[in-house]
Structures are given as structure tokens and as C-alpha cells.
Amino acid sequence: MSQLSRLVHIARTDFSYFFRTKWLMAVLISLSLSDMLVVGLVYGRLIPTKFAGLTYFQFLVPGIVVVGLFSAATDTGRRIWLALREGVVQYYLTLPIRTGGLVGAYIISGGLGGIVYSGALLVIAYVALSFLGPTAIPVQGILYALVLIPFLFVLATGIAGLAAFFASVSRRGEMYWVYAQALQVSMVTISTVFYPAQTIARYLPAPIATIAEYNPLSLAAGILRDSAFAGNPLDTSALTNLLATSLPLAALGAFAYWIILRTIRLKGKP
Amino acid sequence: MYAVETLNLSKRYGKTDALRGLNFTVNEGEIMVILGPNGSGKTTLLMILCTILKPTSGTARVVGIDVVEEGTKVREVMGIAFQEARGFWRHKPSSILKFHASMFDIDPAKRQDLIERTMKDLELWESRDKMFMHLSGGQAKRLETAKVLIQQPKLAIFDEPTSQVDLRGKRKIWDKIRELRDQGSTIIVATNEVREAEYLADRVTILHQGQRVVCDTIPKLKDAIAGGDIVEVDFEDPVSGKLVDDLNGLGGDVSLLSDGNQLRAKVSRAEDWVPKMTSASYVAGAKIASIRITEPSLDDVFLHFTGKALADQP
Ligand SMILES: Nc1ncnc2c1ncn2[C@@H]1O[C@H](COP(=O)(O)OP(=O)(O)OP(=O)(O)O)[C@@H](O)[C@H]1O
Ligand SMILES: [Mg+2]
Numbered sequence: 001m002s003q004l005s006r007l008v009h010i011a012r013t014d015f016s017y018f019f020r021t022k023w024l025m026a027v028l029i030s031l032s033l034s035d036m037l038v039v040g041l042v043y044g045r046l047i048p049t050k051f052a053g054l055t056y057f058q059f060l061v062p063g064i065v066v067v068g069l070f071s072a073a074t075d076t077g078r079r080i081w082l083a084l085r086e087g088v089v090q091y092y093l094t095l096p097i098r099t100g101g102l103v104g105a106y107i108i109s110g111g112l113g114g115i116v117y118s119g120a121l122l123v124i125a126y127v128a129l130s131f132l133g134p135t136a137i138p139v140q141g142i143l144y145a146l147v148l149i150p151f152l153f154v155l156a157t158g159i160a161g162l163a164a165f166f167a168s169v170s171r172r173g174e175m176y177w178v179y180a181q182a183l184q185v186s187m188v189t190i191s192t193v194f195y196p197a198q199t200i201a202r203y204l205p206a207p208i209a210t211i212a213e214y215n216p217l218s219l220a221a222g223i224l225r226d227s228a229f230a231g232n233p234l235d236t237s238a239l240t241n242l243l244a245t246s247l248p249l250a251a252l253g254a255f256a257y258w259i260i261l262r263t264i265r266l267k268g269k270p
Numbered sequence: 271m272y273a274v275e276t277l278n279l280s281k282r283y284g285k286t287d288a289l290r291g292l293n294f295t296v297n298e299g300e301i302m303v304i305l306g307p308n309g310s311g312k313t314t315l316l317m318i319l320c321t322i323l324k325p326t327s328g329t330a331r332v333v334g335i336d337v338v339e340e341g342t343k344v345r346e347v348m349g350i351a352f353q354e355a356r357g358f359w360r361h362k363p364s365s366i367l368k369f370h371a372s373m374f375d376i377d378p379a380k381r382q383d384l385i386e387r388t389m390k391d392l393e394l395w396e397s398r399d400k401m402f403m404h405l406s407g408g409q410a411k412r413l414e415t416a417k418v419l420i421q422q423p424k425l426a427i428f429d430e431p432t433s434q435v436d437l438r439g440k441r442k443i444w445d446k447i448r449e450l451r452d453q454g455s456t457i458i459v460a461t462n463e464v465r466e467a468e469y470l471a472d473r474v475t476i477l478h479q480g481q482r483v484v485c486d487t488i489p490k491l492k493d494a495i496a497g498g499d500i501v502e503v504d505f506e507d508p509v510s511g512k513l514v515d516d517l518n519g520l521g522g523d524v525s526l527l528s529d530g531n532q533l534r535a536k537v538s539r540a541e542d543w544v545p546k547m548t549s550a551s552y553v554a555g556a557k558i559a560s561i562r563i564t565e566p567s568l569d570d571v572f573l574h575f576t577g578k579a580l581a582d583q584p
Contacts, residue, residue, distance in 0.1 A: 001372065001373065001375050006373060009369070009372060009373065013358070013369055017358065017360060020360040020361075021360065082359070086356070086359060087352075087354065087356045088356055088357070088358060088359075090322055090352070090356060091352070091356040091357070093321070093322045094320050094321070094322060094345055094348075094349075094350055095345060095373050096342055096345040096346040096373065096374070097342065097345075097373075098342050264322065265322065265323060265324045266323075266324055267283065268283060268314070268317065268322075268323055
């Protein structure tokens with residue numbers, strides 16, 4: 001096996017851990033689906049106003065898809081934290097793969113988790129929208145969604161990186177859960193995932209509105225809305241911004257995890 | 271070339287010196303048992319050999335490859351069964367073994383067969399549907415051993431492979447480890463159990479406080495202790511100080527240890543010493559309940575070289 005295929009194999013095994021955690025799957029799926037079907041469809045009929053030219057359902061569903069991606073990608077943090085706690089990291093360190101490969105495998109597996117889970121939500125949203133929604137999905141929208149996959153993958157590695165960072169700094173401590181919760185609340189709240197930019201601009205100070213605008217989750221939700229659901233051509237500057245904000249986060253996480261592995265090598269424990 | 275060679279190897283954790291200038295070698299194709307009490311540095315040494323831990327100073331080579339400079343290459347040729355089993359909590363034993371086998375390029379055509387056979391040999395087959403986190407301590411340890419057996423690495427390391435394993439399981443594991451050696455692997459086993467060392471070792475290295483005390487085959491280690499035999503005498507009453515003095519006065523190369531009703535003597539020739547001891551006891555009025563003559567055990571060897579008893583674990 002080459003270094004690369006080992007990396008892929010480790011990423012795949014770690015990624016499967018996400019789906020093996022049954023309670024997590026149950027919680028995530030029921031939350032995502034109830035948000036989408038109950039909130040989106042029911043409220044969508046109650047609230048006839050259009051947000052940025054979209055029905056409430058069309059506005060909300062991309063947000064739910066992005067939050068799904070976020071939750072699945074941050075699970076990398078939980079898995080790193082568990083591996084540190086359960087001592088599986090030491091096992092990984094005995095495998096014939098370079099440390100960089102081990103780090104890469106975790107970040108990639110976070111990316112995979114994010115893309116697979118949010119992809120499934122997207123498919124469900126398309127199906128729900130075409131049967132129940134007020135308007136049909138344009139065919140170009142689906143094509144744009146396919147083009148977006150690699151970009152969403154990069155976003156998911158960025159989120160995974162951020163989670164890996166928090167898992168690494170909390171080592172084996174329970175603090176990880178506090179960080180993870182804070183991360184979820186801040187990244188989803190200070191974003192345009194669930195409400196339009198104008199709403200934020202009206203109620204919150206300007207710097208926060210700017211952060212919300214450049215929050216990679218906002219960027220991704222916006223691109224999904226405009227292109228995957230409304231069928232408008234992809235906005236290249238938004239895509240560039242998405243990459244520019246996600247990649248440093250992936251790098252940060254990789255670095256933090258690498259430092260933790262080095263610490264284990266020096267001190268015998270994380 | 272040695273399969274393993276360390277030169278002046280040291281590891282310090284904060285203020286603890288776990289290894290202190292260790293020089294240690296293992297020949298190709300042998301089972302080297304590292305015998306030492308808790309905290310003597312066994313695990314630390316093994317962690318350095320398998321590249322998880324960086325030494326503070328000194329060097330270590332595995333089949334000639336430096337563990338610090340070329341860690342990835344070392345990891346390709348060695349396998350370790352950890353003292354505390356480490357596995358993916360939500361995987362079943364066979365998928366843990368499958369993952370391990372693919373990481374080490376075990377022929378995919380033979381993989382399934384090998385995994386099944388090894389699991390059956392180690393009596394893990396009945397637990398095949400349990401997730402790792404639901405295995406008992408002993409079962410998890412068997413799985414840890416199974417990983418290395420399947421891998422058949424050039425250098426196989428087992429850190430206390432049978433702690434938590436029942437007696438039947440111990441035998442199985444020991445036999446499999448020997449089989450692995452017979453198939454050409456070099457093996458290191460760390461233990462604090464004398465029985466395990468006696469069963470497995472081609473040679474024994476005694477480790478004490480991070481240093482090598484002695485290294486040799488078991489018969490040679492036993493010969494090296496002054497006196498060839500151990501005589502254990504049970505008296506009907508507690509052994510008095512006077513009796514010990516009397517027995518010490520009998521001459522010959524004797525060392526005595528008394529504990530309650532029992533007396534343990536290391537003597538050069540039991541057949542000369544026992545008659546003298548019985549008549550001296552008779553004269554002193556101490557009634558003998560039983561006499562046993564045995565060879566020295568590794569416990570005695572350990573005691574001899576370190577001045578401390580190696581507490582035998584249950
Ligand atoms: N990660 C660590 N951090 C600090 N000290 C450590 C660490 N690991 C081991 N030590 C210390 O180093 C010494 C050697 O420990 P080691 O685990 O190598 O012993 P051992 O011979 O394997 O013992 P045992 O028979 O209990 O497994 C001990 O004093 C131990 O407390
Ligand atoms: Mg140990």
C-alpha cells in the first residue's frame with residue numbers, strides 16, 4: 001500500500017465512525033429533517049413574504065444543508081477527542097504512514113463526512129421541494145449543485161480543521177464540548193444561514209455584520225440559494241471567498257493536530 | 271546485524287527518568303523477554319522502539335533503521351501489541367483486524383482466512399459480533415495480540431500480552447508467539463510474570479529502574495546465582511532467630527530467608543546441606559513439617575541481581 005492509499009484508508013475508516021455512532025445519526029437526522037419539513041414547509045406556507053426573492057422554504061433549506069455540513073464536519077473534532085481519550089491515536093502512530101498523512105486523513109475524513117451528509121440533505125430537499133414545494137427546482141440548479149461539491153468539500157475540511165483545533169487544545173478534557181457548543185452557536189448565529197443579511201445589518205453592529213457576511217457558512221448558504229435552488233449562474237467571487245476563508249481553517253486544524261501528535265511523541269501522552 | 275540495538279538510550283518524563291542509558295540488543299529470530307517490575311521502563315522502551323515516543327538521548331535501531339530518523343520505515347517492519355488494548359470502539363474485532371491487515375499489505379486473498387483462523391485460535395470467534403467497546407479486558411488483549419500475529423512483522427513486540435487473560439488463554443497466546451518466532455519473526459515480550467518469561471524466553475533481559483541489570487539465557491542466569499539449589503523448609507512452629515544462626519553456622523555457601531514457619535535457603539548442594547540442617551533442627555528442637563528442593567526461579571535471579579523481590583502477579 002502506498003502512503004496515499006493508506007491515508008485514504010484511514011480517512012475512510014475514521015469517516016465510517018461518524019455513521020457508526022447511532023445516537024449521533026439519530027439526533028442529526030431528526031433535527032435536520034424536522035427543521036426542513038416542519039419548519040420550512042409549514043412556516044413557508046404561513047409566511048408568504050419572500051426573502052431576497054425566495055420563498056421561506058427556498059431560503060431556509062440551503063441553510064439547513066449548510067448546518068448539516070457543519071455538524072457532520074465538526075464531528076471530526078469529537079473523533080479526534082475520542083481518539084486522544086481512548087488511546088487510538090497511539091495505535092495510529094504505529095502505522096506505516098507519515099505524521100502528515102495521519103493529519104491529512106483526519107481533515108479529509110471531516111470533509112467527506114460533511115459532504116456526504118449535506119449531500120444527502122440536499123437530495124432530500126430537492127425531492128421535498130419538487131413534491132411539496134411551491135415552485136419546482138430548475139434543472140441548472142442541480143447541475144450547479146454538482147459543480148459545488150468540491151467547494152463544499154473544502155468548506156467541510158475548513159470546519160473539520162476548526163473542530164480539530166478545539167479538540168487538540170482541549171486534549172482529553174471535557175472542555176471540548178464547551179468549545180464545540182460555542183463554535184456551533186457563534187458560527188451559525190453570526191451568519192446569514194437562517195436570516196438574510198439585511199436583518200443582521202438592521203439589528204447588529206457593522207463589524208458583526210461583516211463577519212457574518214464572510215463567515216464561510218454564510219457564503220456557502222448564499223451560493224446554494226442563488227445557484228443550486230434559484231438556478232442563477234455561480235458567483236465566482238463568492239466561491240473564491242469561500243475557498244479563501246475555508247482553507248486557512250483547515251490549515252489551522254491540521255497544524256494543531258500535528259502539534260498534539262508531536263506532544264505525544266515527546267511526553268508519552270496528549 | 272542486531273534486530274534491535276539501543277545505545278545509551280534515555281527517556282525522561284518531566285522529573286522521572288524512565289530509561290537511564292540503556293544498552294540493549296536483540297538477535298534476529300529470538301524471543302527476548304524483558305523482565306522488570308512495575309515502573310522499570312519496559313513500556314517506555316517499547317514505545318521508543320515502535321516510534322511513538324522520542325528518546326531524550328541515545329539511539330535505537332530496528333533492523334538497522336534509526337527509529338527517530340526513519341520512523342515510517344521502522345513502522346513498516348514492526349508490530350506492537352499494547353499493554354492496554356487500543357481499538358476502534360465501534361468496530362467489530364474482524365474489521366479491526368481487516369483494517370490492520372490492509373495497512374500492512376497482507377495478501378488480500380489470504381486475509382479473510384488468516385483473520386478467521388487467528389480469531390479461532392485465540393478464542394475470539396465467539397465474540398466476533400461484539401463491538402470493541404463491549405469486549406472484556408481479556409478479550410481486548412487477545413485481539414491486541416491477534417493484530418500482531420496476523421501482521422507477521424519482522425519485529426513483533428508484545429507488552430504484557432497475557433495480563434488480564436485467563437490461564438487457558440495465556441497458554442494459547444504463548445504458543446502462538448512461539449509459532450510466530452518459528453516462522454521467522456524476532457520477538458520482544460515485556461512482562462513482570464516469571465512464568466511467562468520461563469515459558470517464552472530464548473533470552474531474558476532484566477530491567478530495573480530504567481537500566482539493564484543482566485541479559486542471558488534462563489539456564490545461564492540461574493547458574494550465575496551463587497548456589498545451585500533452593501531448599502524450602504516448613505517448620506511446625508515459627509522459625510527462631512537462634513535456629514537461623516545455627517543453620518548459618520553450618521558452613522558452606524548459604525543464604526537464608528525466613529518468613530513465619532517457612533525457611534528458604536539458597537545452597538550450593540542440597541544433598542550435602544539437608545542432612546546437616548535436619549540434625550541441627552533436631553538438636554534445636556524445631557520440628558520439620560516438610561522439605562522441598564527446587565531449582566532457583568527467575569524470582570531468585572531477580573532478587574540476586576537487584577536485591578529486591580519481583581512480586582509475582584496473580
Ligand atoms: N507519559 C508519562 N508521563 C510521565 N511519566 C511516565 C509516563 N509514562 C511512564 N512514566 C513513568 O516512567 C516510569 C517507567 O514507566 P513504564 O510505563 O515504562 O514502566 P513499565 O515497566 O512498563 O511498568 P508496568 O509493569 O507497570 O507496565 C514510571 O516511573 C512511570 O511512572
Ligand atoms: Mg508497562
